[in-house]
Amino acid sequence: MSKQLLSIVNPVDGEGACCAPLVCEPLSEAEAGELAPLFKAIADPVRLRLLSLIASHEGGEACVCDLTAAFELTAPTISHHLKVLKQAGLIDSERRGTWVYYWLNPGVLERLSAVLGPRVTAAVS
Amino acid sequence: MSKQLLSIVNPVDGEGACCAPLVCEPLSEAEAGELAPLFKAIADPVRLRLLSLIASHEGGEACVCDLTAAFELTAPTISHHLKVLKQAGLIDSERRGTWVYYWLNPGVLERLSAVLGPRVTAAVS
DNA sequence: CTTCTGAATAGATGGATGTCAAATTAGAGC
DNA sequence: GCTCTAATTTGACATCCATCTATTCAGAAG
Numbered sequence: 001m002s003k004q005l006l007s008i009v010n011p012v013d014g015e016g017a018c019c020a021p022l023v024c025e026p027l028s029e030a031e032a033g034e035l036a037p038l039f040k041a042i043a044d045p046v047r048l049r050l051l052s053l054i055a056s057h058e059g060g061e062a063c064v065c066d067l068t069a070a071f072e073l074t075a076p077t078i079s080h081h082l083k084v085l086k087q088a089g090l091i092d093s094e095r096r097g098t099w100v101y102y103w104l105n106p107g108v109l110e111r112l113s114a115v116l117g118p119r120v121t122a123a124v125s
Numbered sequence: 126m127s128k129q130l131l132s133i134v135n136p137v138d139g140e141g142a143c144c145a146p147l148v149c150e151p152l153s154e155a156e157a158g159e160l161a162p163l164f165k166a167i168a169d170p171v172r173l174r175l176l177s178l179i180a181s182h183e184g185g186e187a188c189v190c191d192l193t194a195a196f197e198l199t200a201p202t203i204s205h206h207l208k209v210l211k212q213a214g215l216i217d218s219e220r221r222g223t224w225v226y227y228w229l230n231p232g233v234l235e236r237l238s239a240v241l242g243p244r245v246t247a248a249v250s
Numbered sequence: 251c252t253t254c255t256g257a258a259t260a261g262a263t264g265g266a267t268g269t270c271a272a273a274t275t276a277g278a279g280c
Numbered sequence: 281g282c283t284c285t286a287a288t289t290t291g292a293c294a295t296c297c298a299t300c301t302a303t304t305c306a307g308a309a310g
Contacts, residue, residue, distance in 0.1 A: 200286085
């Protein structure tokens with residue numbers, strides 16, 4: 001994620017942001033141009049479930065074979081959706097022997113959440 | 126927003142949810158099917174900026190003429206995007222004389238935020 | 251080396267989507 | 281009633297996208 005996008009959800013300390021960045025002030029064209037592809041990546045029922053399956057899976061990672069089994073879709077289709085999520089920077093993967101495992105890239109979902117909703121960083125950290 | 130979707134971000138009291146609903150347990154097919162269209166509605170740079178412009182505008186509402194002026198797009202195109210946002214339930218509108226005003230439907234963005242990020246309801250309410 | 255299996259790629263196809271120009275609707279004011 | 285302006289609708293068009301089948305790639309195990 002770019003420095004600019006980070007700045008959307010990480011304003012200067014002491015400003016006391018009170019509302020969602022998107023609500024506080026107009027999103028710039030550049031900011032919108034960065035955020036839209038991320039939301040587009042999760043704007044699909046299959047990819048939302050893939051993300052959720054991966055994130056909630058034991059160990060925080062899941063094998064492609066597990067994921068494919070959860071849908072009534074062909075393996076190439078699942079592979080395509082995983083590629084979309086990976087290219088958007090939401091997940092990463094690694095091959096271990098015969099199987100390939102996927103996991104969530106930390107922080108990305110939280111940042112998207114922070115764009116839409118009120119700041120929570122201080123409360124949970 | 127349906128009762129089911131509400132349940133995603135409003136679990137039974139006392140459960141003490143600690144992480145994003147999407148991360149805690151696998152999203153059901155039905156839940157994903159409800160969430161995806163909402164994310165799809167905001168997964169466009171023009172619509173993201175429209176939402177932000179409306180939300181951050183004085184009084185929490187904006188006239189179509191103001192919105193159109195902020196883009197290098199034709200009025201029908203802006204009208205189309207506003208319709209998409211409205212049909213998704215993100216915004217609502219009203220005609221006052223010659224002009225039409227749009228505003229954010231309260232709570233929807235916060236709920237989307239809550240699906241992706243850690244629970245914050247208790248902290249801010 | 252060959253074969254088998256898990257996963258990704260290539261190519262094709264039908265359907266959705268963003269944009270515009272032209273036409274239409276809705277009020278305001280003369 | 282006419283006209284002017286704000287906004288939406290309609291229709292067309294090019295592009296993108298989700299899905300499939302067929303093929304290819306990568307390791308593992310005989």
